[in-house]
Amino acid sequence: MSCVRAVRGLAPVCGFQPLTVLSRGVSFSPRQVASDASFHSVSFSESDHPRVLITGGLGQLGVGLAKLLRKQFGKYNVILSDIRKPPAHVYQSGPFIYSDILDYKNLREIVVNNRISWLIHYSVLLSAVGEANVSLARDVNITGLHNILDITAEHGLRLFIPSTIGAFGPTSPRDPTPDLCIQRPRTIYGVSKVHAELMGEYYHHRYGLDFRCLRYPGIISADSQPGRGTTDYAVQIFHDAVKAGRFVCNLRPDTRLPMMFIDDCLRATLEVLEAPPETLGMRTYNISALSFTPEELVQEIRRHLPDLQVTYEIDPVRQAIADSWPMVLDDSSARSDWGWKHNYGLPELVQTMLNFTGSDSRKARAK
Numbered sequence: 061m062s063c064v065r066a067v068r069g070l071a072p073v074c075g076f077q078p079l080t081v082l083s084r085g086v087s088f089s090p091r092q093v094a095s096d097a098s099f100h101s102v103s104f105s106e107s108d109h110p111r112v113l114i115t116g117g118l119g120q121l122g123v124g125l126a127k128l129l130r131k132q133f134g135k136y137n138v139i140l141s142d143i144r145k146p147p148a149h150v151y152q153s154g155p156f157i158y159s160d161i162l163d164y165k166n167l168r169e170i171v172v173n174n175r176i177s178w179l180i181h182y183s184v185l186l187s188a189v190g191e192a193n194v195s196l197a198r199d200v201n202i203t204g205l206h207n208i209l210d211i212t213a214e215h216g217l218r219l220f221i222p223s224t225i226g227a228f229g230p231t232s233p234r235d236p237t238p239d240l241c242i243q244r245p246r247t248i249y250g251v252s253k254v255h256a257e258l259m260g261e262y263y264h265h266r267y268g269l270d271f272r273c274l275r276y277p278g279i280i281s282a283d284s285q286p287g288r289g290t291t292d293y294a295v296q297i298f299h300d301a302v303k304a305g306r307f308v309c310n311l312r313p314d315t316r317l318p319m320m321f322i323d324d325c326l327r328a329t330l331e332v333l334e335a336p337p338e339t340l341g342m343r344t345y346n347i348s349a350l351s352f353t354p355e356e357l358v359q360e361i362r363r364h365l366p367d368l369q370v371t372y373e374i375d376p377v378r379q380a381i382a383d384s385w386p387m388v389l390d391d392s393s394a395r396s397d398w399g400w401k402h403n404y405g406l407p408e409l410v411q412t413m414l415n416f417t418g419s420d421s422r423k424a425r426a427k
């Protein structure tokens with residue numbers, strides 16, 4: 061068999077065994093530790109809690125995930141990281157550290173010095189932001205991912221990377237979209253997420269990396285701002301409805317997309333991270349809760365705020381992206397393999413969002 065260079069920066073590997081590879085000057089050999097997919101679960105003893113690092117932790121999802129994991133594993137076992145300065149309440153709530161995922165050495169130092177055993181990789185440029193800055197998106201979403209893969213494989217970590225409905229494209233079946241089908245996304249975000257899915261699975265099969273991945277739908281949260289993606293109209297509408305009584309929607313009223321309330325998303329993440337390896341028939345799963353259009357969301361909000369005024373000013377970039385994404389995700393494998401189940405349907409989601417944004421804006425007015 062001829063020699064192949066496995067990945068950039070790694071020494072050539074002849075054939076498939078023995079798998080001793082050089083990662084940026086340091087040799088590691090997954091096969092010397094164990095050859096099966098579950099060996100990383102013994103990198104910390106069964107009685108210990110995992111030591112978790114969350115990259116890109118100051119975005120829409122990271123702070124909420126840190127809160128959930130700290131409840132489960134202890135405040136000091138979960139470190140948030142980002143390249144931005146944390147707001148005071150985040151800084152005071154538990155460990156925070158600066159980490160640029162493009163800085164391989166710094167990332168590795170953090171993993172080693174803090175004895176990290178699980179890494180949750182949230183750093184990203186989302187869909188519409190990526191289209192506005194393709195070269196930065198390529199750096200963060202692809203080069204950054206390579207750093208994460210090498211470090212987690214080298215140090216025997218469990219690695220969670222979320223994928224997205226954006227990993228599908230116009231030639232994928234859209235209603236419903238199964239786990240395995242054609243994936244030809246048309247955004248740099250989608251392309252980089254397909255790359256992440258495939259690279260994670262490759263490292264899993266080749267080096268035994270304990271890679272776990274969920275394709276999230278659009279996530280709706282009340283107390284954290286979304287990162288300017290395509291599904292984010294469904295968050296902004298609550299703030300504008302409560303504060304101003306009107307909303308300008310940048311997608312067509314009939315644009316159907318899969319969505320999920322943040323509590324369901326974060327719980328799914330913890331559940332798949334804790335799932336025994338033998339229950340994971342796959343390493344990349346669709347997860348889903350509900351699908352709705354702007355029109356249907358507006359109707360449900362009007363049951364609480366009947367005077368809400370909505371106008372439509374379509375953003376062609378976001379609309380083209382949304383038109384290429386799934387309308388409904390088929391998550392039957394997640395449900396049958398590790399028992400995924402969502403709690404929030406549309407009425408519960410709307411009620412919860414209005415309760416939160418309403419009380420938040422009352423607090424702001426009182427100040």
Ligand SMILES: NC(=O)C1=CN([C@@H]2O[C@H](COP(=O)(O)OP(=O)(O)OC[C@H]3O[C@@H](n4cnc5c(N)ncnc54)[C@H](O)[C@@H]3O)[C@@H](O)[C@H]2O)C=CC1
Pocket residue numbers: 115116117118119120121122141142143144159160161162181182183184185186200204222223224225275276277278279280285286287288289291
């Ligand atoms: N929020 C959503 O609706 C969905 C999110 N996801 C995925 O979940 C993950 C988290 O998403 P969000 O929190 O919504 O993203 P976000 O855009 O709100 O936050 C991303 C974070 O990455 C950080 N970042 C950017 N460049 C970095 C770098 N060089 N080094 C370190 N950090 C860097 C940013 O400062 C930001 O805080 C992402 O991987 C995203 O693809 C997937 C589907 C839906």
Ligand SMILES: CC(=O)[C@H](N)C(=O)O
Pocket residue numbers: 186187188224225226276277278279288289290291292
């Ligand atoms: C669905 C996503 O991945 C994200 N919210 C975006 O709209 O870019």
